Amino acid sequence: MSKADYPYPDDEFDVPADPDAPRGVHRAPRSAWAKWWPFLAVLVLAPVLAYAAVTVWGVLNDPSTGDPGSSTIDDEAPDDTASDGTAEEPTEGTEDPGTTESEAPPAPQPVLSTPVEVLNAAGIGGLAGTQQQKLTVAGFTAVTTGNSDGAGVDDSTVFYASEDLKPTADLVAQTLGITTVTMSAEDAGDGIVVLLKSDPAG
Template sequence: MSKADEYPYPEDEFDVPADPDAPRGVHRAPRSAWSRWWPFVAVLVLAPVLAYGAVTVWGMLNEPGSSDPGASTADEVPGDTTDDGATDDGTGEQPAEGEGTPTEPDAAPAPQPVLSTPVVVLNAAGIAGLAGQQQEKLTGAGFTAVTTGNSEGDGLTGSTVFYASEDLKATADLVGQTLGIAAVTLSADDAPDGISVVLLTDPEA
């Protein structure tokens, strides 16, 4: 059966073609390979870009303090308004390093004994050779200017080491320790040349 036999209606002016040689019906040109594949290529290229952009935006929105005004104060302890180790003078400014806290000056070194200081040992005990014995002790301890003599020992109740000025106190203390004499006294009258030792008794007795 032909197509004309299947058509139940009679032909009219619309069934007659204006150009008998023109093709009848709808004819489409064949599709190219690129027109079939470009949607898949677009998906493969755009999907990673969109995913990266979404992750970046999400990370920026979730940074501390970016979207939550209270995020910066969430971990602060109520009532604690100072930093550890910081000082606040009420102006809100921290003192610069080396400022604000005065430092104490370094303590002066303690005076040291001067073994070349003149020392005279005076015998007021009436014991022969006593001054010479104490002289040997001082020389053995390192003193280099020790002499001997005699004294009446007026007004004294015990053997005494006299020194003429405060700068000689350390040296006078060493003399008293060497000879075993506890009384060490400042007196320029009794020790005009430096240090004088008045022996009323034998320190070793």
């Protein structure tokens, strides 16, 4: 249909705003920049966005950053050093194991009920009885007397049978004034034997 055969009058849609603008399909040709700038934008933005995504992903999954909610305080056991560098004093009621002194066991005491036999090997009458009396006065309760030839012994000697009897044997020797005290189970029997080779008082 030609315009001459168009039965309706022209209205505002039939009058172009710009008389010089192309009408219908007759449009001005597009420039080269208008055709290529979308592709250039994609080529530039795509690597930037990919790099940003990789960077953010690496930061979120880096194990060296640790748990954001975890504490960074060292969990090692605290030492006894105060904040000013000086050693803290032990609290009251506790003892420093390095300064505790071990108590020595009490020294064994003489046992006055230990059997003591006084043997006269000096040939002096009544010598054993006199020494027996001295021991009885000192508190010994089981003192007996006898005679001996004193073979193999040069000086008056107090013999004791075992190490636990040494304190008692020392007291016997001190009481009688005898200086030689010897451990000998063979000569002392079951207790203590005093062999008199002379009068301790002389």
